[in-house]
Amino acid sequence: MSHVSAIELEIKDVDALKAACERLGLIWMQGKTTYRWYGQWVGDYPLPEGFKVEDLGKCTHAISVPGASYEIGVVTRNGKTTLLWDFWSSGGLEKILGKGGGKLKQAYTIETAKRAAKKAGYRVQEKRTLMDRFRGALGMQQVDGIRLTLRRY
Amino acid sequence: MAGEIIIEVDDEGTVEVKTHGFKGKACMKASEFVEQALGKVVSTKKTGEYYAEEVKETVRIKSNGNS
Numbered sequence: 001m002s003h004v005s006a007i008e009l010e011i012k013d014v015d016a017l018k019a020a021c022e023r024l025g026l027i028w029m030q031g032k033t034t035y036r037w038y039g040q041w042v043g044d045y046p047l048p049e050g051f052k053v054e055d056l057g058k059c060t061h062a063i064s065v066p067g068a069s070y071e072i073g074v075v076t077r078n079g080k081t082t083l084l085w086d087f088w089s090s091g092g093l094e095k096i097l098g099k100g101g102g103k104l105k106q107a108y109t110i111e112t113a114k115r116a117a118k119k120a121g122y123r124v125q126e127k128r129t130l131m132d133r134f135r136g137a138l139g140m141q142q143v144d145g146i147r148l149t150l151r152r153y
Numbered sequence: 154m155a156g157e158i159i160i161e162v163d164d165e166g167t168v169e170v171k172t173h174g175f176k177g178k179a180c181m182k183a184s185e186f187v188e189q190a191l192g193k194v195v196s197t198k199k200t201g202e203y204y205a206e207e208v209k210e211t212v213r214i215k216s217n218g219n220s
Contacts, residue, residue, distance in 0.1 A: 009166065010192045098164060105166025109191060113160050113168075116190035122158070131163045143164045150158040 003088045004037060004056050006048040007072075007101035011081035013112050017074070020107035021063055024097075026072075032062040035073035037086035048084060050077075059084065068092030072104075110146050122150040158184055169213050 011017055021028045034057055041053045059073030063083075070091030073084040085101065087094045097103045110126070117124050131145035156175040162168050168191055170184045 012190065012192075100165065102165040106162050106164055109162045109166050109168055112190050113162075113187055116186055117158075117160075120186045129161060131161060133163055133165075145161050145163045148160040150160070152155060 003045050004041070004048060004084055004086045005045065006051075007083040007085060007104065009083060009101070009105050009108060011074075011083070011108070013115065014074075014076075014081060016111040016115055017081075017108055019111040020104060023107045023111065024103060025066060026104075027064040027066070029062040029064060031060075033059060035059050035062040035071035035084070037070050037073075037091065038088060048082070050082075051084070056084070065093055065096055068096055072101075106146065110148065113148055117148065117150045122152060125149040125151075156183055158187065160187060167213065 018028050037057055039057065041047075041056060047053065047056075055075075057073070058075075060076040060081075061074040063072040063074060065071065068091060070086050070088075070093050072093065075082045075084055083101070083104075085093050087101075089095065093101075114124050114126070125148070127147045127149070129145045129147040130142040133141055133143045135141045135143075156179070157173055159171045159173075160168060161171075170187050172184045175183045
């Protein structure tokens with residue numbers, strides 16, 4: 001089955017995305033123009049916005065996720081970078097990266113914030129933390145969060 | 154006064170930004186660069202101390218863009 005969708009993330013800094021991959025043990029494949037997915041559009045989900053069926057499987061760079069058979073496509077078009085993935089369970093991506101690619105979003109956000117903070121002249125301290133979140137049928141949950149504390153030198 | 158900015162990101166990429174130790178409205182300015190780097194702000198919440206000299210501010214940002 002194919003369920004290709006865009007991971008909801010505004011990528012402004014590709015270097016931060018590479019650092020996020022490194023943080024999670026993912027492999028950045030510079031210039032790899034295809035990513036592994038089911039390979040055929042089944043049409044049971046809407047196409048990612050701005051993409052046609054023939055665009056699927058093509059990318060600017062790819063990200064390999066150890067333990068998953070499918071890959072993530074990094075597509076840069078008109079100055080905008082989009083992440084495409086087939087989240088169908090047999091591809092293994094969602095199991096490793098969480099619903100909606102949450103762990104990759106978290107890692108990218110932390111790497112971007114760290115870079116912006118350092119540029120703005122802050123000293124950054126990083127710590128793991130538990131955060132209270134409402135998760136649908138599961139109710140309130142304590143989830144893994146990352147906390148950055150920014151202070152001036 | 155030494156200001157401090159705390160950024161917390163959960164496992165779905167949702168961000169909370171808190172500032173404290175900045176005088177008056179300087180707190181809004183202080184965290185602006187974080188919001189610019191990360192994307193759009195979904196809600197801003199000021200604590201009861203907003204009008205006091207020491208200001209705390211909480212901003213939630215959802216990483217979002219493409220759909």
